[in-house]
Amino acid sequence: LPHDLNALAQGNPRVIYTLLFRAAADTLLAFGRDPRYLGGTIGITAILHTWGQALTQHLHLHCLVTGGALATDGARWIRGPSSCLFPVRALATVFRAQYLAGLRAAFEAGQLTCANGTAPLAERRTFTGFLGGLRAVDWIVYAKRPFAGPAQVLEYLGRYTHRVALSNDRLVDHVEGRVQFRWRDYADHDRVTVMSLTAAEFLRRFLLHVVPRGFMRIRH
16 A cells, blocks of 8 residues: 555554455456456455564555456356466556545545544545545556465465564664664665664554454455
8 A cells, every 4th residue: 555544544454454455355356257357256365464674564465366267157267367367557556446435435434533643634625635646646566476386375475474563583682772673675685784763663663563453464
């Protein structure tokens, strides 16, 4: 999701995360049912990730999608193409429209809490302008084949199913009220370095990734 949604997500995690699952699933299912692509029902496993290496918010889903679809009569399997299953630019456009429609519906239903930094969004005109800004930027859908087969992809995603935002082995030290931890800077050729944060800032970032009680981070 665009970073502009981060502040709104902090006050409305259940709404923002649920919309993420719903919009992604609806988009993928719609493309799968389109006769131009598969013309059937695909299978999806989606896992919510909220963090980046520096513990900042990076809201996204990892989706494992079947390479084909079950026909509408339920009697046969429709194999997908050996290349890309769906066009990613079209996926991104439809996903953005689905998400923003859901976000507007949540606003109209009074499901969003706008307070502190997001308080101005409680006013309808401001919220409409906020949606317009989100609609004006590109949303990213990244798709690729399983890098070494489906089993390895499942093993890779399986490491994250019950993992928190920071594993113990990345913690380096706690000195004079500052927490040090290793992180990988993807913008700098994956260079691994040590970040130092005040204990309060470290805890603030860490707690951004506690999902609401009972929220399901893995959905099929």
